[in-house]
Amino acid sequence: MQKFTVLDGLVMPLDRANVDTDAIIPKQFLKSIKRSGFGPNAFDEWRYLDHGEPGMDNSKRIPNPDFVLNRSRYQGAQILLTRENFGCGSSREHAPWALEDYGFRAIIAPSFADIFFNNCFKNGLLPIRLDAEKVDALFKAVEATPGYRLKIDLEQQSITAPDGTVYKFEVEAFRKHCLMNGLDDIGLTLQHVGEIKDYEAKHRAAQPWL
Amino acid sequence: MCSLPHAKTYTLWHNRDLLKTETVQAKQLMSAQTLYDKLWNSHVVRQEADGTALIYIDRHLVHEVTSPQAFEGLKLAGRKLWRSASILAVADHNVPTKGRAQGIADPIARLQVETLDSNCAEYGVNEFKMNDVRQGIVHVIGPEQGATLPGMTVVCGDSHTSTHGAFAALAFGIGTSEVEHVMATQCLLMKKSKAMQVLVDGALGKGVTAKDIALAVIGKIGTAGGTGYAIEFADSAIRALSMEGRMTLCNMAIEAGARAGMIAADDTTIDYLKGRPFAPQGELWDKAVAYWRTLHSDDGAQFDATIKLDAAQIRPQVTWGTSPEMVVAVDGRVPDPATMIDPVKREGAERALHYMGLKANTPITEIKIDKVFIGSCTNARIEDMRAAAAVAKGKHVAPNVKLAMVVPGSGLVKQQAEQEGLDKIFVAAGFEWRDPGCSMCLAMNDDRLAPGERCAATSNRNFEGRQGQGGRTHLVSPEMAAAAAIAGHFVDVSKI
Numbered sequence: 001m002q003k004f005t006v007l008d009g010l011v012m013p014l015d016r017a018n019v020d021t022d023a024i025i026p027k028q029f030l031k032s033i034k035r036s037g038f039g040p041n042a043f044d045e046w047r048y049l050d051h052g053e054p055g056m057d058n059s060k061r062i063p064n065p066d067f068v069l070n071r072s073r074y075q076g077a078q079i080l081l082t083r084e085n086f087g088c089g090s091s092r093e094h095a096p097w098a099l100e101d102y103g104f105r106a107i108i109a110p111s112f113a114d115i116f117f118n119n120c121f122k123n124g125l126l127p128i129r130l131d132a133e134k135v136d137a138l139f140k141a142v143e144a145t146p147g148y149r150l151k152i153d154l155e156q157q158s159i160t161a162p163d164g165t166v167y168k169f170e171v172e173a174f175r176k177h178c179l180m181n182g183l184d185d186i187g188l189t190l191q192h193v194g195e196i197k198d199y200e201a202k203h204r205a206a207q208p209w210l
Numbered sequence: 211m212c213s214l215p216h217a218k219t220y221t222l223w224h225n226r227d228l229l230k231t232e233t234v235q236a237k238q239l240m241s242a243q244t245l246y247d248k249l250w251n252s253h254v255v256r257q258e259a260d261g262t263a264l265i266y267i268d269r270h271l272v273h274e275v276t277s278p279q280a281f282e283g284l285k286l287a288g289r290k291l292w293r294s295a296s297i298l299a300v301a302d303h304n305v306p307t308k309g310r311a312q313g314i315a316d317p318i319a320r321l322q323v324e325t326l327d328s329n330c331a332e333y334g335v336n337e338f339k340m341n342d343v344r345q346g347i348v349h350v351i352g353p354e355q356g357a358t359l360p361g362m363t364v365v366c367g368d369s370h371t372s373t374h375g376a377f378a379a380l381a382f383g384i385g386t387s388e389v390e391h392v393m394a395t396q397c398l399l400m401k402k403s404k405a406m407q408v409l410v411d412g413a414l415g416k417g418v419t420a421k422d423i424a425l426a427v428i429g430k431i432g433t434a435g436g437t438g439y440a441i442e443f444a445d446s447a448i449r450a451l452s453m454e455g456r457m458t459l460c461n462m463a464i465e466a467g468a469r470a471g472m473i474a475a476d477d478t479t480i481d482y483l484k485g486r487p488f489a490p491q492g493e494l495w496d497k498a499v500a501y502w503r504t505l506h507s508d509d510g511a512q513f514d515a516t517i518k519l520d521a522a523q524i525r526p527q528v529t530w531g532t533s534p535e536m537v538v539a540v541d542g543r544v545p546d547p548a549t550m551i552d553p554v555k556r557e558g559a560e561r562a563l564h565y566m567g568l569k570a571n572t573p574i575t576e577i578k579i580d581k582v583f584i585g586s587c588t589n590a591r592i593e594d595m596r597a598a599a600a601v602a603k604g605k606h607v608a609p610n611v612k613l614a615m616v617v618p619g620s621g622l623v624k625q626q627a628e629q630e631g632l633d634k635i636f637v638a639a640g641f642e643w644r645d646p647g648c649s650m651c652l653a654m655n656d657d658r659l660a661p662g663e664r665c666a667a668t669s670n671r672n673f674e675g676r677q678g679q680g681g682r683t684h685l686v687s688p689e690m691a692a693a694a695a696i697a698g699h700f701v702d703v704s705k706i
Contacts, residue, residue, distance in 0.1 A: 022671070027653060031316075031318040031319050031321075033322055035279045035386075045675045088434070090369050090671075091367060091368055091383035091385055092275075096385075111437060114438065115369055115383055115384070118384075119385035172260060174258055186287070188399075189264060189395040189399065196266070203266060209490035210362070
């Protein structure tokens with residue numbers, strides 16, 4: 001997993017609440033048995049005017065000029081700014097895979113759906129919860145300022161705006177540690193094999209029908 | 211708990227002594243516990259200082275869409291499967307619902323299903339293959355087989371895993387990285403959620419179902435209302451539900467934002483499980499039942515939030531927008547965004563009405579439909595089939611309805627329905643009777659809406675494009691879907 005320490009990145013505003021994982025990566029792309037290559041189909045139904053299917057040459061498709069992802073000023077964005085309940089719906093990890101493959105490293109929103117939030121951390125993607133008023137202020141600033149960038153420092157748990165405003169954010173200590181060091185959860189858990197086996201033996205003695 | 215100088219690992223074995231305890235936690239354990247507390251505490255292997263716990267997983271359900279990358283990850287890292295017997299696998303999302311003897315036409319979908327087959331063969335995992343009568347939607351077959359039992363932790367790479375909480379289990383959806391984590395370690399790293407209690411008291415009116423309770427709850431608290439919570443549904447209206455109804459309700463906990471929904475075990479739970487293939491038998495059954503009877507919230511248990519609904523006030527529900535919280539009673543009207551104060555909500559509603567091709571203030575019963583889908587992990591069990599058939603019996607699908615399809619949740623549901631003659635009722639009424647799978651709930655296979663088509667669906671999500679790009683979904687109960695198929699527009703089943 002990619003480490004996340006400090007990111008100074010261009011911000012893209014996606015001004016919608018309740019963006020679901022079906023919108024982030026539509027179902028037809030879930031037929032892939034790979035973990036990579038979903039970026040060109042992130043937000044497929046909003047991003048292109050024609051219908052997308054796996055295996056198509058996306059460079060030959062018709063982009064939707066009204067969708068924010070296609071606007072030239074946001075090309076190369078690494079930070080996605082959005083509204084409440086981002087990532088709701090399906091548990092598909094293809095959603096963070098698609099966002100990460102597109103080039104995003106952080107998402108800022110007032111709230112996230114639980115499963116999506118969790119999946120982000122497994123893929124080097126930092127989801128940041130900020131109060132709705134602060135998110136609103138950032139939306140105004142991004143739209144008013146071409147080339148608007150934010151500096152995210154995970155160690156400091158801070159976001160610094162170009163005008164010097166600093167927004168602090170919360171992140172669970174364990175998730176922060178794993179993300180900063182690019183740690184593989186499975187490797188960490190397997191350090192406790194003895195405890196798991198011990199638990200398992202007792203659990204099965206207590207509930208032998210399992 | 212921060213008052214302690216250091217956090218110790220603690221582990222509790224149900225019906226046994228507390229082995230190592232942390233004082234504060236021990237105190238909590240001795241006081242009244244919620245069902246969620248009991249399920250959580252009995253699965254903690256170890257706990258970190260910040261509260262992140264290693265939770266043991268009893269049952270792992272696997273399907274073709276979210277597992278190939280997990281199996282691949284195991285292989286690449288040279289890791290073994292911790293406990294193959296904990297896994298039950300089935301292909302459901304990509305399988306065709308007709309012409310199954312010819313196999314899967316789409317080569318990409320076929321490869322995904324074949325990949326599941328080969329992974330299961332290689333790792334010795336129990337899989338119900340496409341043409342096995344026990345095949346079906348993963349959240350239908352788990353309980354049907356007795357593979358979901360009270361007191362278990364149940365996970366699956368699918369958000370509707372909350373369904374299994376109907377059996378007093380702690381069940382929730384996970385991503386593919388966590389699928390791999392469970393395969394390799396039989397555990398998950400997680401923090402405990404807050405506990406919410408949803409109390410539904412009284413008797414449901416005629417034509418009102420568990421689906422309507424689910425939609426009414428989501429309408430009340432919103433699709434993010436349960437975020438960060440595990441929800442326990444309780445009180446008289448919940449106790450009166452069958453296991454099928456309880457599964458429908460817990461299934462949609464995720465649509466309220468809660469990863470897990472659950473209901474205490476009682477006679478209904480135990481009667482449902484008796485004699486199922488994976489359920490314990492004989493002496494073990496008696497032992498298990500004794501334990502299962504402890505799986506309820508204690509009197510005086512504390513919840514972080516409580517929501518109350520009066521069952522008698524719940525009307526049949528119909529969604530009008532592109533989020534399950536955009537829902538009204540069938541005798542209501544499409545709301546007017548202009549009356550909404552919150553700008554984010556108003557813009558969301560305007561966008562939804564535009565997508566749905568609806569005008570504000572239109573009576574719900576004047577909305578005409580093009581297709582009907584009766585199926586999904588929410589509503590494709592035998593009771594759902596019976597309820598829809600009772601409405602369709604002796605009638606015919608309206609001429610403006612291009613397709614009305616019934617997709618049973620499993621081969622065994624299909625078989626049972628056919629023994630009861632339900633298939634004949636549906637076919638005589640002009641419905642198509644299909645083979646089991648997820649089908650048009652998410653339209654990964656060939657069952658999908660064309661752009662602009664409007665569908666009465668018994669599934670769980672009305673997101674943009676969910677049932678096909680440009681498709682328009684209205685979520686309803688099986689009774690309401692069947693009645694809409696017959697009338698060609700929504701009708702109030704309580705008045706039929």
